[in-house]
Amino acid sequence: MKLYFKYVGMLLKSQMQYKASFIMTALGQFLVSFTAFLGVYFMFSRFHSVNGFALSEILICFSVMLMAFSVTECFVRGFDVFPRLIQSGNLDRILVRPRNEIFQVLTSNIDFSRVGRLLQSILMLAYAVPASGIVWTFDKIMTVVFMLMGGMAVFASLFVLYAGISFFTIEGLEFMNIFTDGSREFGKYPLSIYGEGVLKFFTYVIPIALFQYYPFLYLIDRSEDIGLIFLPLLGFVFMIPCYCFFRFGLRKYKSTGS
């Protein structure tokens, strides 16, 4: 853990070498997610509710999703840009160092400029928490905490899966963005509004709904089922197959010529 912070310090130092670039990127991130927020806001100024969900309720959904995504994207960035790690040959370097591979990939890249997006989601959550009209009892607070944790677990797994695939096809992985960036976009609204099929897909294939939709129902008192609080933690189970797949890819790793 001490080593992790050393790495973090190193990366922070590196990124602060280019302060202007850092600030511009962070600002850009903030603005992009802000326009998304405006989109939701203007729609609700006309319709007041979507599928029976009020704006303030949806904002909770939105901000939890955004926060989970931006935290993951910041700290699991190494897996997100994994193909670059392979192409540049830096994975070789990782493999000749006496530390766990996952740890080293995580510390190869941490993107602090994602704080823009993170800040946006914090602001949104800060607005939605009192505005939603939810009575914040202990179980409700825990639900939100679990939703965030589960969300990070699922997104991290998706990035690891993405990295695993890139062992086999070094290029042409854009389709994976459907699952990562796509989930983020889909996840702005409670997943049920897209219909039964999409909900099933995001429950059983890519388990986004586990942390976004079902516990959300408990949160806004649509469901009384206590079990829904813990459902997001299943996201950690999703990590296992993704991790195994990554290990499998690593064994098949070919390296690049030099």
Added chain:
Amino acid sequence: MIELKNISKTFKVAKRNAGFSEVLKALFKKEYEYVKALQNVSFKIDDGEMVGYIGPNGAGKSSTIKIMSGILTPDGGECVIDGLTPWKDRISHVQNIGVVFGQRSQLWWDVPVIDSFELIREIYKVDDSRYKKNLSQLTELLNIGEIVKTPARQLSLGQRMRCEIAASLLHSPKLLFLDEPTIGLDAVSKIAVREFIKTINRENKTTVILTTHDMQDIEALTKRILLIGKGRILLDGSLSDLKERGSAHKTITIDYSGDKLPNLDHMTVSKDIGGHAEIIIDTEQVTASQAVSYISSKVEVKDISVMGESVDEIVASLYKEFEI
């Protein structure tokens, strides 16, 4: 102690011809070609040895190094280094090795070199006293005391390479892999790097395995040479073995007075431009000194020089001989 037995590795390479229609075809049906990068490679290297590993591009040098350093898993064969199999016991194995890839950096690009050293020290869990000792030895031998406070991106290639080498020796590895360490360096840096490699091999008893295309590196550094081509070990011996394998020709260059050389027995005149000539002799038939005195008895020689084949030429002729 390094021991490789029948190591084999095959790569699957996607193949397609040029042209737009071929691109479309490749979208649906990919054709693959299997390239045998290594076939039954076996050799032994003792502790403290310095070995030059040479061969043309694509011969399998890097693949062997990558297998020995635990990056690649071979398809078959055994490799045991100090009792460990690199790709199975990766973490404990790499604690004992240092790797320098000449074309890739291991330093963090934007921070001063010394910060990278500190982090590497943490990664390898080097204790304080040993780190200080190694660092002072390395900065002195490689003459990098002045430049370690500069960010890596602002260093010249020669300066950076010296820092790279230092970085891979901070944890006092028993085995050092150098993959083209002098590539792109100027003469001064090359000599400095060579001298340093010699020193650590002599004083720290570090086993060094060096791949290079620069035959001067080989001449300056290694006693033993492994020649690889098309994935097979073709020659395992000393530099003089290698020279014997080369042809027994020497070239005598002379400046003489007159317009044309007379006929010379047992010698081939390869170039004669009136006053300046190159003569090739076969040392199995006539020695160089015999040839020189014979030539000077025939013509009035103003200047003369005798040249053996360079290592580069020998290696090139070996590549040709083995058809690699």
